[in-house]
Amino acid sequence: MRLTTKSILLILVVFLLGTNVAVIVTHRQHLKSEQIDQPNKIEVPDTQLGRFFKDQLNLDANQQRQFRVFRRTYNRNANQVFTDMQLIRNEMVLVLKSPHPDRDRLDHLAERLGEKHMALKVLTFDYYFSMQNVLQPEQQEKMVDIFQSMLADEGYAKTPCSKRGMQNRKGGNSSLNNDSLRRNQN
Secondary structure, rough: OOHHHHHHHHHHHHHHHHEEEEEEEEHHHHHHHHHHHOOOOOOOOOOOOOEEEEHHOOOOHHHHHHHHHHHHHHHHHHHHHHHHHHHHHHHHHHHHHOOOOHHHHHHHHHHHHHHHHHHHHHHHHHHHHHHHHOOOHHHHHHHHHHHHHHHHHHHHOOOOOOOHHHHHHHOOOOOHHHHHHHHHOO
């Protein structure tokens, strides 16, 4: 039995078509299984997290007081880290604006910025672990869903900072950006 070029091409086309269909079906099955594993998406607000947690977790008065203390401590520390990060970014801009940017200096600044980012994440996780410690088991389960929504939201983790901190991080209404940039230029 002799195979012609047309027969070989037909067999190859059918094989490739079958392979593509199998890959597509497998990919769709994988996506469906991921959707099942994800909790119901919880929309976490950028402001009024205290009220949000109170409502979502049904916090009692004692838990609300403790959450308030945790949030104040977090905000105080996190806002300082945000300020430090912005100063580093401003310094990066100054180095980049120079006629001959120093790559070693930029690498050092990037490393410092990474350290600050890590410090912020550690503060954030400490904040949430503190909150978990005062919750009842059913509240802890709901808190895990909230964490997942916060961490999965648009590829970045939301952090429970003050409104001022949010504005600075988003680049809006921040006198820190321009003022510290001017100070560093002088």
